[in-house]
Amino acid sequence: MSNAAARILYIDDDEGLRRLAQRALTRRGFAVSLAASGTEGVEMVRGGGYDLIAVDHYMPGQDGLTTLNLLHALPDCPPVVYVTGSEETRIAVAALKAGAADYVVKSVGDDFFDLLASSFQQALEKVRLRSAKEAVEEELRASNARLEALLGEVNHRVSNSLQLVSAFVHMQASMLSDTVAKGALLETQQRIQAIAQVHRRLYTSGDVEFVSMDDYLRALVAELEQTWSTPASPRTLRLTAEPIKLKTDRAVSLGVIVNELVTNACKYAYGPASGGEVRINLAHVSDAHFHLSVEDDGIGMPQDGKIQGTGLGTRLVRAMASSLQAKIDFDPAHAGVRTTLSVPY
Structure with a gap:
């Protein structure tokens, strides 16, 4: 001024x-x-x-x-x-x-008015700087709001695109008679759904940067139970999850891990004509780490250590754990299979 x-x-x-x-x-x-x-x-x-x-x-x-x-x-x-x-x-x-x-x-004389004028200038400059700062902050808030809206729209489109791909995979699986190929495609569909669920959470929660893992896992586990539990082979999935928030890429990695571990437990822990329970636990341990565990009370690991199925699920779990810098442990004392991951925040 x-x-x-x-x-x-x-x-x-x-x-x-x-x-x-x-x-x-x-x-x-x-x-x-x-x-x-x-x-x-x-x-x-x-x-x-x-x-x-x-x-x-x-x-x-x-x-x-x-x-x-x-x-x-x-x-x-x-x-x-x-x-x-x-x-x-x-x-x-x-x-x-x-x-x-x-x-x-x-005081008496021009020195007083010079000092007074200088004080006026400084006070007016402070007002000008404060107004400029408030204008910049308001512009930043408006810009952040626009970026969040854009990112929300991007997540919405990604989720919709993944849903479309999932539908294509399901259609392809339904046309196959080969049970192995059909099962592989259905598992691929479930993996796509696990990733799509992350983006769905991002654009529906109002937070475009972080995923609330308790809400996300609740929805993911419900989908897995619907997929793997049948009247002939019932599976009960029990989730205990503390409110932990992760960035998108880490949420995707953890979601894929849960998907693979739960899928393996539903497929291999219990007999085809018997029921069984799979428990998933997500817990805050310290300011540095949280733990994820997936366990069942089934037949346990094969005595010869041979991986059942194609081994793709196990490779995916190890790859995602590596991206999270997580440590994987298998509890040999557990009657069934208990897999625990210690994950740094």
Whole structure:
């Protein structure tokens, strides 16, 4: 803001000093209005139109500090420079605590008005910088809102595209008579669904950066139970998950791991004509790690250590665990199979 645009209200009960201040400050480029008392000054400021206010300390009836408090009670009060003829530190401190932008000790001669004009400039510059900062922050908020909306739309489209691919894979599987190929395609479809579920969570939760893993796993486990539990071979999936949030890529990796471990348990832990339970647990351990475990009470690992099926699921689990920098442990004391991952945040 330039001096020519700066409108100053000078509040002082000394008429001679008011007129002198008006002339001196006008010469320095300010547009100066005058008020003869704190009460008059407050009413003038209430009407608006001022960029800065100067308030004298010693005034009869309503002194400068009282006037300062009344001014700051008004909405959008301009900055106030406090003027006093006293060099007492307590008055300056009281004025600054009450919200004055600066204070100037009154003296005789041009040095006082030079100092007053300099104080005005600094106070107005602070206002300009604060306004510029608020404008930039508002623009950043608007920009972030636009980016979040765009990212939400991207996640929506990715989810829809993955759903379409999943539907194509399901259609292809339904046309096959080979049970091995059919099963492989259906497992591929389930993997696609696990990834699509992440993007679905991102655009429906309002948070486009992080996935709430408890909500995500709840939906994923429900889909897996619907896929693998049949009247002839019932499977019960029990999930216990603490509210942990992960970024998208880590959520995808963990989702694929859960998908593969649960799928393996549903396929191999129990006989084709018997029921069984698979338990999934996600728990916060420390500020550095969380644990994921998937366990069953089935037949356990093969004695010869040979991987059942194609081994693709196991390779996927190890690859995803590596991307998460997670440590995989198998509990040999557990009756069935218990797989635990220690994952760094």
